Amino acid sequence: MIDLHYAPTPNGWKISIMLEELGLPYTVHPVNIRTGEQFRPEFLAISPNNRIPAIVDQAPKDGGEPIAMFETGAILIYLAEKTGRFLPSDTRGRFKVIQWLMWQMGGLGPMLGQHGHFALYAAEKIPYAIDRYRAEAARLYGVLDIQLGKTGAYVAGDDYTIADIACFPWTMTHKAQGFTLDDYSNIKRWYATVRARPEVQKGLAVGKFVKEPFTEEERRNMFGQTAAAIQKGQR
């Protein structure tokens, strides 16, 4: 059994989709990141970066103690290795997938996240920040579009892998962030294919995404985090 510490967000969906794709039994432990539940000591013991999602595998393959893990890139690789699915075992195939997974973790996710923050969530609208992240997000959409044009199928080649599972939930933000997939025909084709997978639909249905604007307290919980407060065990 896998414990999934989760909120329904692009990073959360990566892992709910992966678990549905694998058909592994899992228990969802909701973490309300708006009200600050990511700072609970029990959660920080699993996820010291106070971010969702995180997992605890109660029955690791080696038969040892439960394994706790944070960071979606690591979790996706772990689950792929545990099951032998969605990550090739040969060096060339494996690193094709891993490089696009890393690209998502270091580029697509953070840049779309920052664009979403400055364009949609920030109380003060700062044109330089919005333009900077919008340009970077558009560039990354362009890179993904070219790659999907080359493969003609999935992100890392002919097969659906953890690179697709990592990228897809972030591309779901395109409309809210004012992008259109009409500008990216290869992403548009891939997006429709991935979205149609029943396991993806099931993964996206785990938990309810809250669309309401942030309250002042929620803003402080999410956007007012400081080093000093975190070091003191507060926020």
Ligand SMILES: N[C@@H](CCC(=O)N[C@@H](CS)C(=O)NCC(=O)O)C(=O)O
């Ligand atoms: N690099 C991390 C990012 C995780 C992340 O940013 N999670 C967000 C939700 S999408 C979160 O937990 N936010 C809570 C907070 O900002 O305190 C991963 O891939 O796991």
